Amino acid sequence: MKKADIFEFYRRLAELNPSPETELESVNIYTLLVAVVLSAQSTDAGVNKATRALFATVRDPQAMVELGEAGLKSHIKTIGLFNTKARNVIALSHLLIDKFGGEVPTDRDALETLPGVGRKTANVVLNVALGAETFPVDTHVFRVANRTGLAKGKTVMAVETILERQTPQPFRTHAHHWLILHGRYTCKARTPECWRCPVIDLCAFRPKSLPPAKIPASIR
DNA sequence: ATCCCGAGGG
DNA sequence: CCCTCTGGAT
DSSP: OOHHHHHHHHHHHHHHOSSOOOOSOOSSHHHHHHHHHHTTTSOHHHHHHHHHHHHHHOOSHHHHHHHHHHHHHHHHTTSTTHHHHHHHHHHHHHHHHHHSTTSOOOSHHHHHTSTTOOHHHHHHHHHHHHOOOOOOOOHHHHHHHHHHTSSOOSSHHHHHHHHHHHOOGGGTTTHHHHHHHHHHHTSOSSSOOGGGOTTGGGOSSHHHHSOOOOOOGGGO
């Protein structure tokens, strides 16, 4: 996508939602980390439903370890991949206590040493908790970037590299959330709702599937 | 049947 | 690169 169009793309999403935030609920950086780990291949709404009860009493690694894997599983049974996630969250909590003084590390390499934490999760924690200019590429960002032509890449890493390089300064901290919210509510996976898309004229997908709207002269 | 703020292992 | 883990919503 052309440089001027990239700027205009973000400018419009920013105008509609000046300060976008994550829809994952958390009470501190530790619970944020846990929520993001739990969110893999699951909806934010589904994760929130489970974590509301969990985070009411468990808000730090020590409490999580005391709850135990079986106890955690009973809280997250309704979330996909819950066996692996429960194991990872308990292991990750032990590691935070043993190697990081009970605190969540704030650099990407350290975060990625935690079980269940990959590049995308680390990028989300850094962006949401610290306001870092990271570009987590999830299913929505990957789809929106490729479909619209904003950043075409065959892998999530390729897309992240392009976003990191091309995103204009005023939009760098929130770009991730604008793309994800646009993907979740408008540029949906199965049936994108192009009729209410604010950037339809900048989109590479629109011309092929939906012809440009022709408004009859009679109603103009 | 497809998708949801993926990661780890082969 | 591929596959598996997994329940809930649509």
